[in-house]
Amino acid sequence: MSTLLEVSGVSVTFDGFRAINNLSFRIGPAEMRAIIGPNGAGKTTFMDIITGKTKPDTGRVLWGDKGISLLKMNEAQIAREGIGRKFQKPTVFEDQTVRENLMLALKNERGPFPVLVWRASRRDHDKVGALAEEIGLQDALARKAGELSHGQKQWLEIGMLLAQEPRLLLVDEPAAGMTPAEREHTTELLVNAATTRAVVVVEHDMEFIRRLNCRVTVLHEGAVLAEGSLDHVTANQEVIDVYLGR
Amino acid sequence: MTSRSFFLRNPSVLVFLAVLALFTLGVTVFSEAYGSGELSTSFVKTLGKTLCLALVAVAMDLVWGYTGILSLGHFAFFGLGGYMIGMWLMYERTRTIVVTSMADAPIPPTEQEIVDAIGTQIFGVVGSSEFPAVWAFADSLVLQLVLVVAVPGLLALVFGWLAFRSRVTGVYLSILTQAMTLALSLYLFQNDSGLRGNNGLSGLQNLPGLGDVPQSVVSVCLFWASALALALGYVLAAWIVSGKFGSVLRGIRDNEARVRFLGYSVEGYKLAIFTVTAMIAGIAGALYYPQAGIVNPAEIAPIASIYLAVWVAIGGRGRLYGAAIGAVFVSLVSTWFTGGQAPDIDLGFYTLSWVDWWTILLGLSFVGVTLFAPKGIGGLVDLITDRRAPQRHGAPLGPDVGSLREQEADE
Ligand SMILES: Nc1ncnc2c1ncn2[C@@H]1O[C@H](COP(=O)(O)OP(=O)(O)OP(=O)(O)O)[C@@H](O)[C@H]1O
Numbered sequence: 001m002s003t004l005l006e007v008s009g010v011s012v013t014f015d016g017f018r019a020i021n022n023l024s025f026r027i028g029p030a031e032m033r034a035i036i037g038p039n040g041a042g043k044t045t046f047m048d049i050i051t052g053k054t055k056p057d058t059g060r061v062l063w064g065d066k067g068i069s070l071l072k073m074n075e076a077q078i079a080r081e082g083i084g085r086k087f088q089k090p091t092v093f094e095d096q097t098v099r100e101n102l103m104l105a106l107k108n109e110r111g112p113f114p115v116l117v118w119r120a121s122r123r124d125h126d127k128v129g130a131l132a133e134e135i136g137l138q139d140a141l142a143r144k145a146g147e148l149s150h151g152q153k154q155w156l157e158i159g160m161l162l163a164q165e166p167r168l169l170l171v172d173e174p175a176a177g178m179t180p181a182e183r184e185h186t187t188e189l190l191v192n193a194a195t196t197r198a199v200v201v202v203e204h205d206m207e208f209i210r211r212l213n214c215r216v217t218v219l220h221e222g223a224v225l226a227e228g229s230l231d232h233v234t235a236n237q238e239v240i241d242v243y244l245g246r
Numbered sequence: 247m248t249s250r251s252f253f254l255r256n257p258s259v260l261v262f263l264a265v266l267a268l269f270t271l272g273v274t275v276f277s278e279a280y281g282s283g284e285l286s287t288s289f290v291k292t293l294g295k296t297l298c299l300a301l302v303a304v305a306m307d308l309v310w311g312y313t314g315i316l317s318l319g320h321f322a323f324f325g326l327g328g329y330m331i332g333m334w335l336m337y338e339r340t341r342t343i344v345v346t347s348m349a350d351a352p353i354p355p356t357e358q359e360i361v362d363a364i365g366t367q368i369f370g371v372v373g374s375s376e377f378p379a380v381w382a383f384a385d386s387l388v389l390q391l392v393l394v395v396a397v398p399g400l401l402a403l404v405f406g407w408l409a410f411r412s413r414v415t416g417v418y419l420s421i422l423t424q425a426m427t428l429a430l431s432l433y434l435f436q437n438d439s440g441l442r443g444n445n446g447l448s449g450l451q452n453l454p455g456l457g458d459v460p461q462s463v464v465s466v467c468l469f470w471a472s473a474l475a476l477a478l479g480y481v482l483a484a485w486i487v488s489g490k491f492g493s494v495l496r497g498i499r500d501n502e503a504r505v506r507f508l509g510y511s512v513e514g515y516k517l518a519i520f521t522v523t524a525m526i527a528g529i530a531g532a533l534y535y536p537q538a539g540i541v542n543p544a545e546i547a548p549i550a551s552i553y554l555a556v557w558v559a560i561g562g563r564g565r566l567y568g569a570a571i572g573a574v575f576v577s578l579v580s581t582w583f584t585g586g587q588a589p590d591i592d593l594g595f596y597t598l599s600w601v602d603w604w605t606i607l608l609g610l611s612f613v614g615v616t617l618f619a620p621k622g623i624g625g626l627v628d629l630i631t632d633r634r635a636p637q638r639h640g641a642p643l644g645p646d647v648g649s650l651r652e653q654e655a656d657e
Pocket residue numbers: 014015019037038039040041042043044045046088
């Protein structure tokens with residue numbers, strides 16, 4: 001199977017504290033992967049490295065069929081390469097409408113001049129409409145994002161992620177603060193997305209992970225502790241000791 | 247996009263233009279030159295200058311209110327615009343005087359003698375008669391007009407590129423812009439800066455070639471030009487923020503990291519808006535100083551840029567008409583108070599003189615608006631149109647953070 005993203009031998013130190021320790025990871029072009037691990041294991045930092053927010057001290061991050069290095073690119077360039085990210089804390093543009101948020105994310109030219117003269121076409125409106133329906137916000141398009149409930153904001157952010165049409169989605173704790181019904185919908189969105197692209201989900205909720213029905217990577221102290229099916233990793237004694245047993 | 251749909255989607259632009267047109271008509275009808283004469287020439291000039299201040303406030307609102315960059319440098323760009331037009335005005339007027347006075351000489355003066363005489367006239371006050379290199383184009387109106395936008399634009403481009411590229415934001419960026427402003431004004435204060443040191447450029451109200459035209463007419467014409475510039479600048483600004491570009495700007499203000507992760511080059515956008523607004527500020531300054539008559543380095547001092555931020559805050563940032571209203575309202579009230587027209591208040595033990603106390607009143611109003619009415623005067627419009635603010639669940643409004651810093655800077 002071909003590789004979409006390959007992270008190898010990556011380490012990051014914050015003021016002498018090793019947050020990521022010789023971490024290696026790879027994911028294919030249409031694969032779902034869950035990442036679990038105790039608080040402070042380095043899950044968010046791992047996403048920071050891939051998206052260019054944090055530069056690692058050592059290691060390589062290679063992207064796509066040509067294996068280009070992401071380490072020399074800035075956040076915006078990496079995003080344009082096709083890596084979308086949802087943050088742990090929902091971050092949408094609260095002062096703007098749901099439609100504006102989705103239009104902003106929609107895959108289109110990103111340079112200042114094209115954006116200045118850009119006006120939404122029929123096709124753009126249709127796409128935004130379809131996305132809004134998918135995330136259950138079709139009736140909220142004209143509302144300011146700041147008025148949405150916590151769960152709706154999470155969905156809007158997932159919608160913005162899908163609107164970018166990325167090849168890799170990095171999703172940090174998408175189900176946090178959601179009701180069981182909302183979680184189910186979120187699962188559906190992610191599983192659906194993973195049929196055509198790679199999706200990496202960080203989550204603490206085991207029930208949620210189980211429903212994703214995918215390979216699981218366990219992180220601990222900045223390194224991979226175990227990898228495999230959920231049943232496989234949850235049977236691992238080390239994983240039980242550091243994470244599940246607590 | 248048709249222009250019709252732009253105005254339909256932004257009805258406030260039409261309202262603004264209509265009010266501006268009515269105001270212009272009113273001033274014309276009551277002017278000395280073309281009307282009944284209730285408005286003195288100097289007051290028409292004050293009103294014309296006020297419109298230029300409204301234009302630079304609109305530019306400031308794009309940078310600060312929409313993009314969240316609290317620039318304390320936009321009045322420097324404004325002043326530079328004034329200097330650029332001032333050079334031509336002074337050169338050309340002095341040339342006319344020199345040529346006339348030399349016309350009676352028995353031997354007709356050579357071109358070089360004329361230029362030398364102009365130099366002596368202009369630079370005598372700073373003990374020089376040589377034309378500095380920066381005056382190379384002063385004899386050409388067209389080139390100096392180009393410089394009105396090119397010099398502020400280029401300075402903003404270079405400064406912005408350095409600052410934004412290294413991701414300086416927030417209060418540090420404000421301090422950096424203030425340092426730039428201070429450095430520029432200190433430089434201009436020097437006699438060998440080539441721009442007449444603290445004397446600045448004067449006599450700018452005398453437009454070359456229009457010596458026979460009375461100031462009452464000149465004042466109305468400059469007022470019209472200012473109104474036209476404000477109208478065009480306002481429409482341009484409204485057009486910039488009406489579409490996705492405006493959406494990106496507001497996104498940068500509220501969460502610039504998020505905008506980056508969507509694939510937008512935040513630095514590129516900041517640089518673009520910083521530069522464009524510096525150019526607008528330059529144009530506003532080029533119209534302001536012929537009405538003021540003099541431009542000197544004190545005009546560029548950091549306090550002027552701080553006032554600009556105060557106007558925008560009091561008017562209501564993040565909405566263009568708010569910035570314009572703030573500039574017009576505060577600068578006119580300020581003229582009234584500092585002009586000695588406001589009656590002093592006798593407290594028995596102390597006489598409160600507004601000329602001294604106005605700044606303090608302004609400072610207090612600014613703090614009051616920031617704390618209790620962050621939407622400013624423009625917020626009153628919401629009471630009529632019932633514009634609903636989003637429920638932000640306590641999340642801070644992007645630019646608020648900046649405004650507090652500004653308040654510190656003011657004190
Ligand atoms: N910018 C930073 N500076 C210093 N330390 C940091 C920084 N970012 C992360 N850390 C530290 O690195 C470690 C890993 O943090 P990270 O946020 O990646 O954990 P996580 O696995 O996402 O945890 P959680 O499940 O709580 O979200 C933590 O100990 C954290 O305090």
